[in-house]
Amino acid sequence: MHAYYTDMQRLARAVTLGFLALTACGEAAFGSRGATSASHADATSSKGLSFPTDPDTTPAIEYAAMDSAACEAALATRKISFQSVPAARGVATPVRLTGPLHGVSFHSALPAKARATSPYEIMDCRLVLALDDFAQILTRYDVDEVVHFSAYRPPPKNWPADKPGQRHGAALALDAAVFLKKDGTKLNVEKDFHGAIGAKTCGPRSGPRPATEEAKTLRAIACSAAEAHLFNVELTPDYNAKHKNHFHLEVTPGVKWFLVK
Ligand SMILES: [Zn+2]
Numbered sequence: 001m002h003a004y005y006t007d008m009q010r011l012a013r014a015v016t017l018g019f020l021a022l023t024a025c026g027e028a029a030f031g032s033r034g035a036t037s038a039s040h041a042d043a044t045s046s047k048g049l050s051f052p053t054d055p056d057t058t059p060a061i062e063y064a065a066m067d068s069a070a071c072e073a074a075l076a077t078r079k080i081s082f083q084s085v086p087a088a089r090g091v092a093t094p095v096r097l098t099g100p101l102h103g104v105s106f107h108s109a110l111p112a113k114a115r116a117t118s119p120y121e122i123m124d125c126r127l128v129l130a131l132d133d134f135a136q137i138l139t140r141y142d143v144d145e146v147v148h149f150s151a152y153r154p155p156p157k158n159w160p161a162d163k164p165g166q167r168h169g170a171a172l173a174l175d176a177a178v179f180l181k182k183d184g185t186k187l188n189v190e191k192d193f194h195g196a197i198g199a200k201t202c203g204p205r206s207g208p209r210p211a212t213e214e215a216k217t218l219r220a221i222a223c224s225a226a227e228a229h230l231f232n233v234e235l236t237p238d239y240n241a242k243h244k245n246h247f248h249l250e251v252t253p254g255v256k257w258f259l260v261k
Pocket residue numbers: 024025027168173174175247248249
């Protein structure tokens with residue numbers, strides 16, 4: 001317990017100072033193996049994985065299957081402002097956003113100048129497509145800025161240059177911590193989500209409790225993204241203590257399932 005609080009205090013301090021802590025996510029608890037049985041259509045497994053009836057038509061699975069050329073062509077078609085990154089270990093198609101998505105800017109808490117070179121701002125192209133869809137949802141709630149802990153987190157130094165990473169190590173996940181509305185309202189996942197570990201996140205009998213305006217908006221954002229199947233994995237403070245202060249939003253290549261917790 002002591003270690004946990006120390007970790008969280010360090011994270012809070014790091015964010016306050018504009019630096020990034022790399023301990024935000026402990027998403028190793030769920031498997032990454034694909035489920036292929038069509039007989040599981042629309043079902044939810046005992047691990048909480050859900051299986052859409054027609055998974056290949058979902059945005060997350062469509063994007064996850066794209067190669068670099070197809071993905072960058074999709075960014076161009078969508079007129080998304082980005083820069084290609086020459087190389088980032090573990091990342092198939094590393095890019096940096098150089099403008100907002102549908103008017104919504106996604107960035108870390110680093111000072112603006114530092115963001116331009118920070119590895120934590122690197123995203124795989126496929127994650128950007130999912131975030132572009134997510135931004136359209138955010139505009140419905142007047143959100144125009146998302147502050148994250150990181151997208152990419154470089155794998156260990158001994159990670160082979162040609163080995164694909166996973167999750168943050170592949171720059172296929174974003175830890176979204178704060179959503180800012182145009183009127184200045186701040187929706188802070190840590191303070192405003194009002195979840196409970198193990199509680200149901202979306203649908204009947206789910207939170208937030210208490211249901212403040214901020215909490216209802218954050219919940220609506222999370223559940224709208226889940227309903228739209230933008231991310232294979234969406235983890236909230238309902239999942240575990242390590243996610244008490246952010247939404248982990250991940251595109252997962254090679255799977256046909258979704259996990260929302
Ligand atoms: Zn994460």
